[in-house]
Amino acid sequence: MNYYELDFTYTSPIEASILNDVLAAELGEIGFESFTENEYGLLGYIPDTSYNEIILTDKLKNFPLENVDIHYTAKLIESKDWNEEWEKNYFKPIRIGNECIIRASFHKPEPGYAYNIIIDPKMAFGTGNHETTYLMINEMLKLDLEDKEILDMGCGTAVLAILACMKRAKRVIGIDIDEWAYNNALENIRLNNARKIEIALGGAEQIPNFGLFDIVFANINRNILLNDIQRYTQCMKPGALLFMSGFYTEDIPVIEAECIKNGLTLLSHAEKNNWAAVKTIKNDNIN
Numbered sequence: 502m503n504y505y506e507l508d509f510t511y512t513s514p515i516e517a518s519i520l521n522d523v524l525a526a527e528l529g530e531i532g533f534e535s536f537t538e539n540e541y542g543l544l545g546y547i548p549d550t551s552y553n554e555i556i557l558t559d560k561l562k563n564f565p566l567e568n569v570d571i572h573y574t575a576k577l578i579e580s581k582d583w584n585e586e587w588e589k590n591y592f593k594p595i596r597i598g599n600e601c602i603i604r605a606s607f608h609k610p611e612p613g614y615a616y617n618i619i620i621d622p623k624m625a626f627g628t629g630n631h632e633t634t635y636l637m638i639n640e641m642l643k644l645d646l647e648d649k650e651i652l653d654m655g656c657g658t659a660v661l662a663i664l665a666c667m668k669r670a671k672r673v674i675g676i677d678i679d680e681w682a683y684n685n686a687l688e689n690i691r692l693n694n695a696r697k698i699e700i701a702l703g704g705a706e707q708i709p710n711f712g713l714f715d716i717v718f719a720n721i722n723r724n725i726l727l728n729d730i731q732r733y734t735q736c737m738k739p740g741a742l743l744f745m746s747g748f749y750t751e752d753i754p755v756i757e758a759e760c761i762k763n764g765l766t767l768l769s770h771a772e773k774n775n776w777a778a779v780k781t782i783k784n785d786n787i788n
């Protein structure tokens with residue numbers, strides 16, 4: 502598949518890391534699949550079949566932050582090995598605390614970690630490079646998952662599902678709406694020999710096929726979470742936990758309000774570079 506590489510530069514008083522995050526989130530909504538930061542701004546990659554300049558211009562015109570002037574240049578990259586190039590050049594091993602490392606199969610093994618996860622990302626989100634994956638893994642490392650039934654909504658590379666499996670969960674289901682992510686998740690499950698995991702292609706409508714869970718992880722985005730929290734709650738046992746990420750710290754109140762509406766209580770939250778993760782519990786009196 503051919504890709505367009507868009508080179509975004511901007512002038513703004515806002516901190517570059519925040520601007521890059523917001524820009525990447527906006528571009529993700531119109532089909533951009535991966536990003537790398539450079540010293541001038543952000544490079545974004547989109548399949549040539551999805552690239553539409555009118556939609557892009559419109560998106561930038563309605564950019565949610567004020568006082569930002571964004572420019573870009575676009576070039577077509579014709580290379581069937583482009584994924585491989587991207588992985589080799591940009592995906593570096595990620596270490597989360599002393600316990601967990603995420604690396605690709607082409608990286609050298611590093612001994613000494615309790616959880617050694619191999620991900621060949623093929624651009625499915627979830628290499629640990631992103632703050633939200635990091636925050637979710639950090640939460641997972643604190644939990645006892647032994648014999649627990651786990652749902653990983655928006656599983657991407659299946660990195661969270663694989664960690665759950667390594668932490669001896671009884672049953673792990675991953676669901677993702679994107680076919681590329683679905684295939685990549687299956688590949689990563691094989692690479693990590695995490696056979697307990699079952700992956701389904703689709704959205705929240707798939708959840709009722711898989712019974713009830715002790716813990717649900719959903720790292721997606723603000724709007725999908727707001728829309729689907731009710732369906733997540735329906736598959737949770739009383740007292741089950743729901744961890745969510747994929748939104749900014751300023752979105753926590755609106756996420757919390759939706760949780761309360763659905764019988765969930767916010768227990769805590771964590772932040773990294775303005776990205777947030779929340780831990781919630783299903784109230785005992787809700788079935």
Ligand SMILES: C[S@@+](CC[C@H](N)C(=O)[O-])C[C@H]1O[C@@H](n2cnc3c(N)ncnc32)[C@H](O)[C@@H]1O
Nearest residue numbers: 626627634655656657677678679682704720721
């Ligand atoms: C932010 S990535 C998270 C990947 C991985 N779980 C992680 O923590 O790194 C979000 C994933 O959610 C998937 N997704 C988006 N909308 C969805 C929906 N409505 N239902 C299920 N998955 C969805 C995307 O395809 C993407 O793989």
